[in-house]
Amino acid sequence: MRASVLLACLASLAASATKCDPKFFTPYLDSNASIVYARTFSSNETFVGPLANYTGLPDYCAVYVNVSSSTDSSYEFSVWLPTSTWNKRYMAYGNGGFTGQIAFGDMAPGINYGFAVVSTNTGHNSSVTEAGDAGWALHKPETRTDWGWRALHGSVALGKTLTKAFYSHDIEYSYYAGCSTGGRQGLKSVQMFPDDFDGVLAGACAWWTSHQQNWDLKVALDNLPNDAPGHITADLMNVLADEVMRQCDGVDGVVDNIIMDGYACQFRPEALLCNSTSTNTSTCFNAAQVDTINHVYGDWIETNQTFVFPSFAWGAEAQVSEMIITTDDDVDAPSGIAYPRDFVYNDATWPGDHLDLATIELSDRLNPGNATADDYDLRPFQTRGGKLIHYHGFADGEIPTGSSIYYYQQVQKTMVPLGYDLDEFYRFFLIPGMEHCMDSTHDAPWYIGSANQPSALTGDNVWGVPGYRDRKHDAVLALMAWVEKGIAPTELIATQYVDNTPALGVQAQRRTCPYPQHAAYVGGNWNETQSFNCV
Ligand SMILES: *[C@@H]1O[C@H](CO)[C@@H](O)[C@H](O)[C@H]1NC(C)=O
Ligand SMILES: *[C@@H]1O[C@H](CO)[C@@H](O)[C@H](O)[C@H]1NC(C)=O
Ligand SMILES: *[C@@H]1O[C@H](CO)[C@@H](O)[C@H](O)[C@H]1NC(C)=O
Ligand SMILES: *[C@@H]1O[C@H](CO)[C@@H](O)[C@H](O)[C@H]1NC(C)=O
Ligand SMILES: *[C@@H]1O[C@H](CO)[C@@H](O)[C@H](O)[C@H]1NC(C)=O
Ligand SMILES: *[C@@H]1O[C@H](CO)[C@@H](O)[C@H](O)[C@H]1NC(C)=O
Ligand SMILES: *[C@@H]1O[C@H](CO)[C@@H](O)[C@H](O)[C@H]1NC(C)=O
Ligand SMILES: *[C@@H]1O[C@H](CO)[C@@H](O)[C@H](O)[C@H]1NC(C)=O
Ligand SMILES: *[C@@H]1O[C@H](CO)[C@@H](O)[C@H](O)[C@H]1NC(C)=O
Numbered sequence: 001m002r003a004s005v006l007l008a009c010l011a012s013l014a015a016s017a018t019k020c021d022p023k024f025f026t027p028y029l030d031s032n033a034s035i036v037y038a039r040t041f042s043s044n045e046t047f048v049g050p051l052a053n054y055t056g057l058p059d060y061c062a063v064y065v066n067v068s069s070s071t072d073s074s075y076e077f078s079v080w081l082p083t084s085t086w087n088k089r090y091m092a093y094g095n096g097g098f099t100g101q102i103a104f105g106d107m108a109p110g111i112n113y114g115f116a117v118v119s120t121n122t123g124h125n126s127s128v129t130e131a132g133d134a135g136w137a138l139h140k141p142e143t144r145t146d147w148g149w150r151a152l153h154g155s156v157a158l159g160k161t162l163t164k165a166f167y168s169h170d171i172e173y174s175y176y177a178g179c180s181t182g183g184r185q186g187l188k189s190v191q192m193f194p195d196d197f198d199g200v201l202a203g204a205c206a207w208w209t210s211h212q213q214n215w216d217l218k219v220a221l222d223n224l225p226n227d228a229p230g231h232i233t234a235d236l237m238n239v240l241a242d243e244v245m246r247q248c249d250g251v252d253g254v255v256d257n258i259i260m261d262g263y264a265c266q267f268r269p270e271a272l273l274c275n276s277t278s279t280n281t282s283t284c285f286n287a288a289q290v291d292t293i294n295h296v297y298g299d300w301i302e303t304n305q306t307f308v309f310p311s312f313a314w315g316a317e318a319q320v321s322e323m324i325i326t327t328d329d330d331v332d333a334p335s336g337i338a339y340p341r342d343f344v345y346n347d348a349t350w351p352g353d354h355l356d357l358a359t360i361e362l363s364d365r366l367n368p369g370n371a372t373a374d375d376y377d378l379r380p381f382q383t384r385g386g387k388l389i390h391y392h393g394f395a396d397g398e399i400p401t402g403s404s405i406y407y408y409q410q411v412q413k414t415m416v417p418l419g420y421d422l423d424e425f426y427r428f429f430l431i432p433g434m435e436h437c438m439d440s441t442h443d444a445p446w447y448i449g450s451a452n453q454p455s456a457l458t459g460d461n462v463w464g465v466p467g468y469r470d471r472k473h474d475a476v477l478a479l480m481a482w483v484e485k486g487i488a489p490t491e492l493i494a495t496q497y498v499d500n501t502p503a504l505g506v507q508a509q510r511r512t513c514p515y516p517q518h519a520a521y522v523g524g525n526w527n528e529t530q531s532f533n534c535v
C-alpha cells in the first residue's frame with residue numbers, strides 16, 4: 001500500500017518535470033498567446049528577478065506567457081507552479097502605481113505557502129522607480145485597458161487553465177493579494193469578476209482613479225511655485241511632524257509615538273505661526289504656509305461644494321513631505337500630472353495648472369481603461385460566497401486613509417439598506433502608524449504579511465509572518481481561514497520586528513480591529529498585544 005502510494009507520487013513528480021516545457025503548455029493557449037519560457041527551478045536555485053534575486057524557494061515550474069490583447073497591445077504574465085509542495089490553491093498578486101512589472105517580490109514569498117502564484121506586467125514594462133510615470137499610456141487606449149483590468153483578469157483566467165493542466169487537478173481555492181494599485185485591482189476584480197477569487201486581500205486601494213490621480217496633482221499644486229510665500233520646505237514638514245505628534249499622540253490615551261486615529265485629532269496648525277519670540281523662520285510658519293497645510297490636509301472640495309477627494313490623516317507627514325515637495329520647480333509638469341495628461345486629455349503638452357472641476361468631470365466621463373473601481377454594490381461577490389479583507393495604514397502619505405474609509409462607507413450605504421451585513425463578507429482594518437502599504441517612521445507595528453510587505457523586511461527568503469504563522473498575525477492565513485473554515489477575522493495583530501529584521505526578534509505587536517471598531521488602550525506595556533482591545 002505504502003509502496004504503491006510512493007510509486008504514484010514519484011510518477012507524478014516525474015510527470016511534473018516533463019510537463020514543465022513549452023510543448024506541454026502550448027496546446028492550452030489560443031493563438032493570441034504564446035509561451036515565452038517554461039522551465040523547472042530546482043529547490044534553492046536562484047531566480048534572478050529585475051529588482052532582487054530569490055533563493056531558498058521550493059522546486060517549481062516557472063512559466064512565462066505573452067498574450068496579445070488587441071491588435072495594438074499585449075501583456076505578459078508569469079505563473080510559478082510548486083512541483084512537490086502545491087497546496088492545491090492559487091494566489092494572484094497585484095501591482096503598484098503605473099508600474100508595469102511582474103510582482104516576483106510577492107510570488108517568491110507566495111510559493112513558500114505552497115500556492116501556485118501568478119502576476120502580470122499589466123500590459124507594459126516600466127520599473128518601480130517609474131511608478132508615477134504613465135508615458136506608456138499616451139495614445140494607447142488598449143494598453144490603458146490592460147492596466148485598468150484586462151491584463152489581471154486575463155492572466156488569472158489563463159493561469160488557472162495552465163495550473164489545472166499541470167497538476168491534472170482542480171484548484172480548490174483562489175485568492176488575491178495586492179496593495180495600492182494592487183488594492184484597486186483587487187476591488188476591481190470583486191466588482192467586475194466576482195468569480196475570479198474566493199478571497200481578496202486589498203490594501204491602501206487606489207480605487208477612485210478618476211479622482212485620486214487628479215488629487216495627486218492637486219496637492220502638488222497646493223505647494224507650488226517653490227518661491228510662493230506659502231511654500232512648505234522639507235524643514236518645515238519636519239517641524240509640522242513634531243507638532244502633530246505633540247498635539248495628537250496622547251488623544252488615544254497613550255503617549256507612544258503612535259497616533260491611533262489621525263482624523264480624531266483636532267490639530268491646530270496655528271500653533272506653528274511665527275511670533276515675536278521666534279528666532280528662526282525655518283522652524284515657524286507664516287500665515288500663507290499655515291494655509292497651505294490646511295489645503296493639503298483638507299478634503300478637496302471644488303466649485304459648487306462638490307466633494308472630490310478626502311485628504312490625509314494627521315501623522316502621515318513623513319510621506320506627505322515626499323508627495324508635495326519637489327526639488328525642481330516644475331510648475332509646467334509637477335508630480336501627479338501623469339494621469340490627466342497621459343490618460344484623460346491624451347495630450348503631452350497639457351499644462352498641469354489647468355486642473356479644475358472640469359478635469360474631474362471629464363475623467364469620470366472617460367474613465368480611461370475603466371480603471372476606477374467605484375462600484376459599491378458587491379452583491380454578486382457576496383452571493384458567490386466571496387470574502388474581502390481590506391486594510392489601510394493611518395500614516396499613509398501617498399493615498400489618503402480616508403479614501404478607503406469612504407469606500408467602505410459607500411458599500412455600507414449601498415448594501416446595508418438592502419439587508420446585507422458587511423461583517424459577513426467584508427472586513428476593513430485600519431493600521432495606526434503604517435505608511436503606504438508597509439513600514440512606519442515611528443516603529444508602529446505594521447507587518448501583517450500582505451502583498452509588498454515581505455520585500456520590506458531584511459533577511460533571506462522572508463515570507464508570511466516569521467514566528468507567527470497563524471491567522472491572527474498573517475492576513476493571508478486570516479483570509480484562508482475565513483474562506484475555507486468560515487472563521488471571520490475579529491482582529492489582525494500587526495508586528496514590528498526589530499529593525500524590520502525578523503531574525504532580530506519582535507519589538508512590538510498590536511491589535512488592529514475590523515472597522516468601525518478600533519483598538520483601545522487598556523493599560524500595561526503598549527508594545528504588547530494584550531494592552532489593546534478591540535472595542
Ligand atoms: C536548501 O537550502 C536549505 C538552507 O540552506 C537547506 O536546509 C536545504 O537542505 C536545501 N535544499 C536542497 C534540496 O538543497
Ligand atoms: C542577481 O544575480 C545576478 C547574477 O548572479 C547579479 O548580476 C545581480 O546583480 C543580482 N541582483 C541583485 C539585485 O542582487
Ligand atoms: C509579446 O507579443 C508582442 C506582440 O504581440 C511583442 O511586441 C512582444 O515583444 C512580445 N513579448 C515577449 C516577451 O515575447
Ligand atoms: C484570445 O482569443 C480567444 C479566442 O478567440 C478569446 O476568447 C480571448 O478573449 C482572447 N484573449 C485575449 C486576451 O484577447
Ligand atoms: C518586458 O520585460 C521582460 C523582462 O522582465 C522581457 O522579457 C520582455 O521582453 C519585455 N516585454 C516587452 C514588450 O518589452
Ligand atoms: C534654522 O533652522 C533650520 C532647520 O532646523 C536649521 O537648519 C538652521 O541652521 C537654523 N538657523 C539658525 C540661524 O539657527
Ligand atoms: C511663539 O511661537 C513658537 C513656535 O515658533 C511657540 O513655541 C511659542 O509658544 C509661541 N509663543 C507665543 C507667545 O505664542
Ligand atoms: C455651479 O452651479 C451653478 C448654479 O447651479 C451652475 O450655473 C454652474 O454651472 C455650476 N458650476 C460648475 C462648475 O459646475
Ligand atoms: C467598468 O467596471 C465596472 C466595475 O468597476 C463594471 O461594473 C463595468 O461593467 C465596467 N464597464 C465596462 C464598459 O467594462
Ligand SMILES: *[C@@H]1O[C@H](CO)[C@@H](O)[C@H](O)[C@H]1NC(C)=O
Pocket residue numbers: 507508524525526527
Ligand atoms: C516599547 O518599545 C520601545 C522600542 O523598543 C521602547 O523604547 C519602549 O520603552 C517600550 N515601551 C515600553 C512601555 O516598554
